[in-house]
Structures are given as C-alpha cells and as structure tokens.
Amino acid sequence: MATTSSDLPVVLTIAGSDSGGGAGIQADLKTFQEHDVFGTSVIVALTAQNTLGVHGVHEVPADFVTAQLDAVASDMDVRATKTGMLATSELVHTVVKGIRRHGLTNVVVDPVAASKHGDALLAPEALATVRDVLLPVATIVTPNLGEVALLTGVEVTGTDDLDKAAEAMKALGPQWVLIKGGHLPDNLEAVDLLFDGERMIEIATARSASTDTHGTGCTLSSAIAANLAKGMDVPSAAQVAKDYITGAITHGLRIGAGIGPVDHGWPRRPVPPTDDAQAR
Numbered sequence: 001m002a003t004t005s006s007d008l009p010v011v012l013t014i015a016g017s018d019s020g021g022g023a024g025i026q027a028d029l030k031t032f033q034e035h036d037v038f039g040t041s042v043i044v045a046l047t048a049q050n051t052l053g054v055h056g057v058h059e060v061p062a063d064f065v066t067a068q069l070d071a072v073a074s075d076m077d078v079r080a081t082k083t084g085m086l087a088t089s090e091l092v093h094t095v096v097k098g099i100r101r102h103g104l105t106n107v108v109v110d111p112v113a114a115s116k117h118g119d120a121l122l123a124p125e126a127l128a129t130v131r132d133v134l135l136p137v138a139t140i141v142t143p144n145l146g147e148v149a150l151l152t153g154v155e156v157t158g159t160d161d162l163d164k165a166a167e168a169m170k171a172l173g174p175q176w177v178l179i180k181g182g183h184l185p186d187n188l189e190a191v192d193l194l195f196d197g198e199r200m201i202e203i204a205t206a207r208s209a210s211t212d213t214h215g216t217g218c219t220l221s222s223a224i225a226a227n228l229a230k231g232m233d234v235p236s237a238a239q240v241a242k243d244y245i246t247g248a249i250t251h252g253l254r255i256g257a258g259i260g261p262v263d264h265g266w267p268r269r270p271v272p273p274t275d276d277a278q279a280r
C-alpha cells in the first residue's frame with residue numbers, strides 16, 4: 001500500500017545514469033531537488049559518460065529494473081513519473097508493465113534515442129516498442145526533432161513544420177505532445193509546440209548562445225514531471241518548465257572540455273554576464 005506522511009510530492013525517474021552528472025538520472029534528481037519535490041529513481045542502464053561523449057553502456061537486468069520499480073511504487077505515493085533512456089525493447093516492455101501494474105499517473109515520456117554526440121542510447125529495434133507500447137501510456141511525450149523523425153518519419157526543417165510533427169506524434173497515442181525545437185536553425189528563439197489534439201500552444205523563449213546544453217531534454221522533462229506532481233495542469237507545467245530550462249542553459253557551468261552541463265541550481269545563483277559574453 002503506497003503511503004506518504006509528508007506534503008512533499010514524490011516523483012520518480014526511470015532512466016539511465018550519466019556518470020558525468022549532466023544528463024540522465026543525475027540531471028533528473030537535481031531538477032527534482034530544485035523543484036522541491038522528493039526524487040526517487042529506477043536505474044535502467046549505467047553509462048560511462050562525460051561532456052565528450054558516451055564511452056560505455058551497461059544495461060540493468062530486467063528483473064532488477066522491476067525490483068527497483070516495485071520497491072518504490074509499492075511504498076510511496078508517486079505523483080508523477082518521468083522516463084528517459086530505456087536502452088532496449090525488453091526494458092521498455094518491463095517499464096510499461098510496471099507503470100500499468102502500479103497505475104502510475106502523470107507519466108512524462110522523453111523518448112531518448114541518442115546523446116548530443118550521436119551515441120546510441122536506444123537499440124534501433126526498440127523504437128517500435130517505444131512507439132507502440134510506451135507512447136500510449138504517456139500523459140505527455142517530449143521528442144526532439146531527431147526523435148520525431150525516427151518515430152513518425154516527419155522531417156522538421158523550420159518552425160512551420162512543427163504542427164505537422166505534433167499531429168503525427170499525437171496519432172501515436174499520448175495525451176499531450178511537446179515538440180522541442182531546440183535543434184532548429186533559428187538563432188533568435190527556441191520554439192517548442194504543445195498539442196493535445198485540439199490546442200496548439202507555442203512556447204518560445206530567447207535562444208541562448210551558450211554551448212552548455214548537455215542534459216537539456218532530461219532536465220525539461222523532469223521539470224514538467226515535478227510541476228505535474230505539484231498539481232499544475234499540463235500547459236502550466238510545460239510553460240514553467242520551459243522557463244527553468246532556459247535559465248539553466250543561459251547560466252551554463254563550463255564544466256568539462258565538451259558539451260557542458262546546464263546549471264540545475266541557477267535559481268540560487270546570481271544572474272550571469274550577458275549571453276554573448278557566455279558563448280565560448
């Protein structure tokens with residue numbers, strides 16, 4: 001019987017570990033902490049990773065993924081769940097069975113396929129499992145443009161294509177879709193599009209020149225999960241999360257020699273120098 005004696009909402013991330021601390025489970029738990037929710041985790045795979053790339057992947061056996069999920073969900077009142085790197089088709093099936101068995105709600109799916117350096121984080125044959133089995137249980141799915149192309153075949157080359165992408169993703173069964181336009185060539189704005197089958201809501205912020213963008217997708221989806229756990233509706237959760245990720249990118253941390261991590265703790269730090277001065 002899941003119980004809680006605190007007002008602090010419990011949030012769960014089911015994802016891969018990033019030893020470099022910028023993406024994956026580590027980004028998710030930092031984001032939860034910054035949102036004042038209680039973070040819990042199910043680790044699906046370990047990566048040996050830093051700001052230069054992914055140097056190794058070690059998957060967790062499916063029965064131990066189930067053991068972690070059952071341990072958390074049988075004891076705690078999980079208010080929102082986020083999924084990230086799920087590695088293989090077997091592990092996607094395992095996670096969806098767990099979500100269904102425990103009746104988890106507010107499920108935010110970040111359909112992670114590859115790292116910013118192009119390292120595979122999902123086996124190619126698992127794409128169909130994500131599409132057919134995971135997306136139908138999603139409250140909201142948050143694909144980047146590469147993931148949209150892999151899952152739907154729709155190629156987005158400009159903001160005008162975002163609505164076509166949102167419609168194609170919605171047809172796969174999630175309640176809401178947030179298409180992330182971070183990889184668009186627009187130099188002025190970072191435009192995302194939220195869609196529930198009726199409402200198309202554009203969420204845009206000024207584009208930062210910072211190159212510290214490792215973990216942007218993980219951080220955005222975790223922030224949405226934290227906001228849903230606090231009781232926000234999906235449009236509010238997405239808008240507030242967008243403001244958080246924009247601040248985290250703009251502040252940057254300049255850690256490591258490659259694509260640096262975003263600054264999860266930015267709300268506690270002074271405003272950095274102008275964006276142009278930040279660009280490396």
Ligand SMILES: Nc1ncnc2c1ncn2[C@@H]1O[C@H](COP(=O)(O)OP(=O)(O)OP(=O)(O)O)[C@@H](O)[C@H]1O
Nearest residue numbers: 144180181182183190191207208215216217218220
């Ligand atoms: N340079 C930038 N300035 C401001 N916002 C950005 C920038 N780059 C990305 N974003 C925003 O960050 C969020 C994540 O988008 P992005 O497209 O980078 O996701 P992603 O590729 O899935 O991330 P990841 O590679 O970490 O999984 C979106 O809200 C996007 O608009």
Ligand SMILES: Cc1ncc(COP(=O)(O)O)c(N)n1
Nearest residue numbers: 016023024085115116214215
């Ligand atoms: C464990 C894990 N999960 C997700 C990402 C995606 O993040 P990014 O695309 O910023 O490298 C990653 N690199 N590692």
